[in-house]
Amino acid sequence: MLSIPWKSRPYLVLILCTLIIMISYGTRQSFGLFLIPISDSISGGRVEPFSFAVSLQTLIVGLSVPFVSAIADKWIGPVKMLVMGGALYAAGMFLLGHAATTTDLTLSVGVISGLAAAGCGQPMILSIVGRVAPENRRSLWLGIVSAGGTGGQMFLVPLNGYLLERMDWTDAIIILSAFIFAIVPMSIIAGKTSGKALDQKKDTQTLGQALNEARGHKSFIYLCLGFFTCGFQVQFVVTHLPNYLKETETGAILGAHAIALIGLTNMIGTAVAGMLGSKYKKKNLLAGLYIGRSLVMLAFFLAPISQMSVYIFAGCIGFLWLATVPLTAGLIAGFFGPRYMATLYAIAFLSHQIGGALSTYGGGVVYDLTGSYDVWWWVIIFGGMLAALFHLPINERPVERLAQTA
Numbered sequence: 001m002l003s004i005p006w007k008s009r010p011y012l013v014l015i016l017c018t019l020i021i022m023i024s025y026g027t028r029q030s031f032g033l034f035l036i037p038i039s040d041s042i043s044g045g046r047v048e049p050f051s052f053a054v055s056l057q058t059l060i061v062g063l064s065v066p067f068v069s070a071i072a073d074k075w076i077g078p079v080k081m082l083v084m085g086g087a088l089y090a091a092g093m094f095l096l097g098h099a100a101t102t103t104d105l106t107l108s109v110g111v112i113s114g115l116a117a118a119g120c121g122q123p124m125i126l127s128i129v130g131r132v133a134p135e136n137r138r139s140l141w142l143g144i145v146s147a148g149g150t151g152g153q154m155f156l157v158p159l160n161g162y163l164l165e166r167m168d169w170t171d172a173i174i175i176l177s178a179f180i181f182a183i184v185p186m187s188i189i190a191g192k193t194s195g196k197a198l199d200q201k202k203d204t205q206t207l208g209q210a211l212n213e214a215r216g217h218k219s220f221i222y223l224c225l226g227f228f229t230c231g232f233q234v235q236f237v238v239t240h241l242p243n244y245l246k247e248t249e250t251g252a253i254l255g256a257h258a259i260a261l262i263g264l265t266n267m268i269g270t271a272v273a274g275m276l277g278s279k280y281k282k283k284n285l286l287a288g289l290y291i292g293r294s295l296v297m298l299a300f301f302l303a304p305i306s307q308m309s310v311y312i313f314a315g316c317i318g319f320l321w322l323a324t325v326p327l328t329a330g331l332i333a334g335f336f337g338p339r340y341m342a343t344l345y346a347i348a349f350l351s352h353q354i355g356g357a358l359s360t361y362g363g364g365v366v367y368d369l370t371g372s373y374d375v376w377w378w379v380i381i382f383g384g385m386l387a388a389l390f391h392l393p394i395n396e397r398p399v400e401r402l403a404q405t406a
Contacts, residue, residue, distance in 0.1 A: 009193040010132045014141055016190040017125045018148030020082065020183050024089070024120050026152025027180060028057075029263070030160045031109070032239045033256050036246070037169040042102060047243060049102040051364030053109040054239055055357040058231070060114030061121060062353020068118045069127070069346035074207050077198060078124045078342060079191030085119020086183025092116055093177035097170045120183055122149065123349050126329050127342030128190065132197045136278070138333060143274015143326035147267040150322055153238075154263030161256035205401075210340040213401070214347065219394040223331055224348045226286060228355040229387035230324045233293055233380045235356030237317070238262075240363045244373050248305045258314035265318030273323035274330075282327040282334075283394040289327075290391075293320045294384030301377045331394070337402055355383075 031054050035047055043049040072081040092112035099105055126142060133141035156179070163172035191198070214220050242255030276285055300313035332344050363376045 009195075010134075010197070012193045013132045013190050013197075014129060014144065016186045016193075017129050018145050018151070020086075020120065020186050020190070021122065021125050021145055021149045022152030022155065023179055023183055024086075024117060024125075024152070025122070025149035026154075026156030026263075027089070027093070027176060028117065029150075029153040029238050029259060030157050030176070032242045032259065033157065033160050033164060034169055034173070035239065035243055037164060038099075038105070041169065042099065042105060046368065048364050048368050050105055050109070051239070051361055053102075053105040055361035055364075056106060056110030057114035057117065058235060058353050058360060059357035060111060061117045062231075062350040062357065064115055065118040065121065065123050065346040065349055065353070066343060068115075069123050069342035070207060072124060073127075073340050073343050077191075078128050079187055079194075079198070081119045081124055082128075082187035082190075083184050085116050085121070085124070086180060086187060087116075089113055089116035089120060089183070090177045090181035093173055093180055097173035097177065120187075121349075122146075122325065123342050123346040126325075126345055127338070128194065128198065130329065130333050130338040130341045132194055138338075139277040139282075139326060139330045140271075140274045142329050142333075143271045143277070143323075146274070146322055146325040146329075147270035149325075150263035150266035150270065150318070152263070154260050154267065157256055157263065158260045161253065161260075165253075205339060207340060207343065210336065210344065213336060213399060214344050217335060217399070219396070220332070220335060220344075220348075222390045222394050223328060224351040226290065226387040226390040227324070227328055227348045228351040229290060229383045230322075230328075231352035231354070231356030232359040232383050233297070233355075234321060236359040236363045236376065236380055237297075239360045240367070240373060243367070245305070245310065250305060250307050250310055254307060254310055258310050261311060261314040262318035262321055265315050266321035266323070269319035269321060269323045270326060274326040277327050277330050281396060282331050283391045283396060286324060286327050287388040287391040289320050289323055290384045290387040293317060294381045296320065297377065297381050297384070301374075301381070331396065334396060334398055336399060 035050055038050050039045055039047045068081060072078045092108050096108040099108055125145060129141050129145045130138060160172055163175060238259055241258060245251060245255045296316045303309050328348060329345055333341050336344055363373060366376045367373055
């Protein structure tokens with residue numbers, strides 16, 4: 001029987017993790033395209049039920065990811081968690097393709113896919129890359145894999161838009177579930193090529209000690225508060241932008257193109273943020289990103305809606321979209337080291353997801369009550385300004401434990 005000589009290949013791990021996050025993140029960013037056809041088919045055109053399911057998924061991801069990450073960090077390891085998450089995510093989307101009631105939406109999109117996305121999402125993948133990457137390139141590698149997330153947005157969103165134009169939404173969802181299942185074999189290969197980088201026995205600090213250390217770290221708390229706004233802003237845009245444009249001359253399909261363009265420019269912006277994070281203070285870069293987002297959103301909201309204004313908005317906001325991720329993850333690894341990065345980043349990610357859930361559901365409720373998203377645009381614009389202020393008091397120095405061993 002032929003034996004393949006697996007050994008440490010960090011660049012292959014980076015490539016595979018980037019592909020995995022492309023699928024995982026790109027799937028979640030595609031839900032806005034399914035908002036209208038699923039709402040018309042299952043809830044008589046009301047967008048609130050599907051908005052609730054997506055917001056519930058966002059919330060469940062955030063609530064469960066610290067526990068999922070802790071299980072991976074303490075017992076089974078991140079690779080096995082990726083495998084289980086990918087398989088469960090594919091199952092959840094397959095069930096969505098056979099949904100007939102609002103309860104089915106809640107279970108498939110909200111509960112099952114929410115738990116699955118916690119196992120194969122950003123915290124797990126960034127923790128693998130953070131441990132495999134050379135220390136002097138960690139910020140850059142985190143930027144590359146983060147950019148891959150919206151690379152999936154650039155690929156899967158237009159693909160799903162193409163499918164929806166040519167077939168029923170149920171068939172498009174089944175095809176999407178097949179893409180998601182590819183996470184399983186890629187995770188297994190990534191584990192085999194990671195070498196000893198994921199060996200958890202060589203670390204002496206316990207998970208409880210790491211959590212106590214983070215709990216008393218003021219800069220970590222400020223970072224989590226800022227990351228709340230990241231989710232609050234991006235999840236609203238990606239879920240509701242197609243519906244926001246539906247009643248204008250541009251139409252909902254342009255929303256799919258805009259989300260894809262956001263993914264394209266974000267690949268550049270996130271990679272650039274990763275490079276800049278190794279040269280400049282990450283907290284200052286983050287503050288600038290949040291202010292920039294709010295200014296771009298303000299200009300888009302106040303300007304007349306046209307095809308050109310939508311494309312300009314998508315290009316500009318995409319450059320700032322998830323550039324926050326490698327900087328936030330890099331700060332956490334810098335504060336505490338990479339050993340328990342999955343769990344500690346998951347805590348920050350919980351804040352991010354709570355913000356995303358509130359904004360997704362709140363935007364749907366405001367739209368159903370008023371017939372407009374105007375109020376919610378002002379809320380997310382103000383939120384970005386507030387997030388910038390949270391980053392000013394952050395101290396980027398590592399904890400004393402790391403300083404003593406340096």
